[in-house]
Amino acid sequence: MxxxxxxxxxxxxxxxxxxxxxxxxxxxxxxxNLALHVIKDENEALDLTQETFVRAWTAxxxxxxxxxxxxxxxxIVTNLCYNRLPNLRRSLTDFGDDVMSDLPDTHTINSxxxxxxxxxxxxxxxxxxxDDLDANHRMLIVMRYQDELSYEEIASLLNLPxxxxxxxxxxxxxxxxxxxxxxxxxxxxxxx
Amino acid sequence: MDDRLTxxxxxxSIEDALHSYxxxxxxxxxxxxxxxxxxATPAPRFEFTRNDFLxxxxxxxxLGAIIFGFRSxxxxxxxxxxIQVILLxxxxxxxxxxxxxxxxxxxxxxxxxxxxxxLIQMTTHRQR
Numbered sequence: 001m002x003x004x005x006x007x008x009x010x011x012x013x014x015x016x017x018x019x020x021x022x023x024x025x026x027x028x029x030x031x032x033n034l035a036l037h038v039i040k041d042e043n044e045a046l047d048l049t050q051e052t053f054v055r056a057w058t059a060x061x062x063x064x065x066x067x068x069x070x071x072x073x074x075x076i077v078t079n080l081c082y083n084r085l086p087n088l089r090r091s092l093t094d095f096g097d098d099v100m101s102d103l104p105d106t107h108t109i110n111s112x113x114x115x116x117x118x119x120x121x122x123x124x125x126x127x128x129x130x131d132d133l134d135a136n137h138r139m140l141i142v143m144r145y146q147d148e149l150s151y152e153e154i155a156s157l158l159n160l161p162x163x164x165x166x167x168x169x170x171x172x173x174x175x176x177x178x179x180x181x182x183x184x185x186x187x188x189x190x191x192x
Numbered sequence: 193m194d195d196r197l198t199x200x201x202x203x204x205s206i207e208d209a210l211h212s213y214x215x216x217x218x219x220x221x222x223x224x225x226x227x228x229x230x231x232a233t234p235a236p237r238f239e240f241t242r243n244d245f246l247x248x249x250x251x252x253x254x255l256g257a258i259i260f261g262f263r264s265x266x267x268x269x270x271x272x273x274x275i276q277v278i279l280l281x282x283x284x285x286x287x288x289x290x291x292x293x294x295x296x297x298x299x300x301x302x303x304x305x306x307x308x309x310x311l312i313q314m315t316t317h318r319q320r
Contacts, residue, residue, distance in 0.1 A: 017227060024223045032222075033215045042219060053226040054233070119205065126209030145210045176206045 005069055013060050020060075024053050027070055030147065031077050037138045038081045038088070048084070052077045067156075071149070075157055081139070091136045092160060095168040122183065129179040130172075137172040144169060 005026070011019035031052050036045035055076050063072055082089045130141060143149045143157070151169075155162045262270075 021223050021227050024226050029218045036216050050222050054229050057230050122205050123209050
């Protein structure tokens with residue numbers, strides 16, 4: 001029978017290795033995903049994931065359950081990323097905290113098959129653009145869109161003002177928008 | 193105008209790309225590695241080391257020496273020391289009139305200095 005995460009954490013806090021192994025099994029892909037998107041090196045991301053769980057084990061008695069376990073792990077992996085990329089922390093705070101109006105989070109799906117093919121192509125292109133963004137932008141995108149953390153959760157996790165998180169995501173989307181405009185203009189140029 | 197270039201369509205494309213940005217699968221399971229590393233690391237336990245005993249012995253000897261020294265001093269020397277202590281305390285109380293405001297001003301200056309980085313950051317952001 002699958003045990004609740006809360007029970008597994010409690011048992012791990014008492015030193016139960018099997019319970020902690022179950023937690024590692026459950027959360028490793030999320031930690032690895034974030035580490036890889038930030039570090040961009042498969043082996044280093046694996047090392048970092050492993051180190052995150054070893055540190056989590058030693059710090060587990062201090063985990064009071066005020067945040068989700070995964071968010072707590074993200075805090076550890078983020079600190080390890082700061083150690084590996086010393087400029088990452090500064091580049092995040094450099095976003096500033098001018099509150100910017102965010103792009104709406106809603107999107108509509110095309111039902112037209114021709115448009116569907118085209119949007120697949122655009123989607124692939126934009127995914128490539130996200131991959132090429134700076135580590136700070138990728139980190140925010142993974143937290144916001146893959147892990148669906150709220151702006152407040154990201155701000156608290158990274159110990160940044162809420163405005164800085166919003167500005168960071170806004171700037172990432174601005175870069176994507178510029179890339180999209182470039183894509184359309186190049187496409188027009190080749191078809192003309 | 194190409195309708196794909198409208199802000200709404202651009203936003204839709206960007207949001208669609210962000211929501212569909214793929215996660216990376218784990219290349220291999222690391223549970224066994226993590227657990228072997230955890231098992232190899234002994235759990236931290238509270239225990240006295242040799243240095244703790246050594247430090248305690250040194251502190252005890254020093255304290256004992258001080259007490260023994262005071263006890264073996266002649267009474268007139270003890271009296272002289274007491275007079276000196278009273279004089280020192282009185283002189284401190286006289287100078288404390290100036291010391292207390294000086295401490296407060298010093299603290300205020302330190303707190304004001306602590307705000308300088310935040311002020312610099314605010315002004316540089318405004319310039320941007």
